[in-house]
Amino acid sequence: MKMEEMPLSSPDNTKLEALMHDIYSELVEDACLGLCFEVHRAVKQGYFFLGEPDQESMKEFEIVDQPGVDIFGQVFNQWKNKECECPNCNRLIAASRFAPHLEKCLGMGRNSSRIASRRLARNNMSKSESDQEDNDDLNDNDWSYGAEKKGEPNQNSPRRSKSLKPKNGEKVLVKRSKYNHNTGISYESLGPEEVRSLLTMVLCPSRSQRCPQHTDEQRRAVRVFLLGPPALHSAELESHSFDIPDGQMSRLQWVESPNVSPSDSASSKASTNHPDSRRPKKKKTLSLNSGGGSGGLTEGSGSSAQSSLSLSSRKKKPKLSAAFISSIYDDLN
C-alpha cells in the first residue's frame, strides 16, 4: 500500500483529475440507472402515470374565476340566511341566532333557566287558575321567594275559594294552614282570619294541646256549661279544643276583640300557655279517659251530641266536636 501512495502524492494532477471524473461519472450513471429501474418498475406496475391528472378531470375541476362565485363555482354565503325552526316554540329563527335562542327557550344556562322556569310557572298559572286569582298571583311574584311558591297558589286556589263559605271551611282551613306552614304562602292574599289562624300555626308549630286563642276563663265557662260540676268530660273537651285553631273560632275571637292585633294575641298566648299546660293535661287525659265512658251520656244539655262524640270513632271526633263547640260559643255569646 505504501508503495501505491507514492504516485498519488506525486504532482500528477492530470491523473488525479481524471480519476475524480471517473468516480463522478460512475456516481451519476449509478443515479441514472437507479432512476431508470424505478421508472421502469413504475411503468410495468402501472402507477407511473397516476401522478398526472387526465384531461377530463382537469376540465371538471378547473378553477373558476368569476365574480360572486368561489373557486369551485359555488355561490358563497348561501347558508347565511337559512332559518331553523325551534323545536320548542316552533318559531323560525335565523341559523346564526338559533343556538342562543334555544338556550333561552329550553331554559339551559344560569340566567335562562330562571327566566324559563318563571315563564313556565306563569303559563301554568294562567291556564289552571280562575281569573279572580290571577291578579293576586301576579302581585305575589314581586316578593315571594322561591321557585316552588310560584306554582303553589294554583293548588291553593280551590281551597281558598271554599274557605270563604262559613260551614265546611273548618277542616279545609286546618289542612291548608298545615300546608302553608310547610311551604310558605303569600300572606297578602289571605283574609285577616286566615292570617290569624296561620300565624298561630306558624308561631307555635309544636301545637299546644290547648287552644291558644281562648282564655282559661272561656274554656272553663264552656266546660261548666257543658258538663256541670263533675269534671268527667273535661278531658275530652280539652283534647278536642286543640283541634280548633280554625276559621270559626278565630272569627269569633276576631269579632269579640277587634282592637287586639291578631298576631299579638296569638303569639303571646301561645308563648304563655304552651309550656306549662302540656304535661298536667296529658296526665289528666289519661286518667279521665279511663273512666269517662258512662258518665257523659247522662249529663247536661249537650248530652245527645256528647254521646255521639264519645261513641264515634277517634278520627271523626275533631270534625264533629269543632262544629259542636262552635255552636256552643254562639250560645254563650
Next chain:
Amino acid sequence: MFPRFTFNITHITGALTPWCRFTVFAVFFPSDLNTMNKEARLKATINQKLTETGERERLKELLRAKLTECGWKDQMKAQCKEVIKEKGLEHVTVEDLVVEITPKGRALVPDSVKKELLQRIRAFLTQHAS
C-alpha cells in the same frame, strides 16, 4: 492497454466491467501487483478504499439528495415519459431507458452539484493519499 496486464486470466476478466477487472486482480492476485501498471494499481486501491470506508455509499446518497432537490429527478422523469410514449407503454425495456436517459442525465446535472461532488471526491483522495 488491458490485454497487456491480463496475461494469464483473460478468460475471467473478459466477462467483467473494466473496474471490476482491477478489483479482481487486486483481491485474487496480490502477487501480481508489483507487475501491474502504476495507474491501474492506483485505481484499484482507490476503489477499494471508497468501498471499504463507506464513502461511495455516502457520495451516492448525497448525489441522489442533491439531484432530487434541484429538480433533476423531475426533469429525468419527464424525459422518461417521452421515451415511454415513444416506445409504447407495454414495450419499454430497461435497456431502452438507460440508453436514452443516461446521456441526458449526465448533461442535466447542475454545475453546483457536480462541483460539490468533485470537491468531496478530491478531499477523500487527498485525505487517503497522505
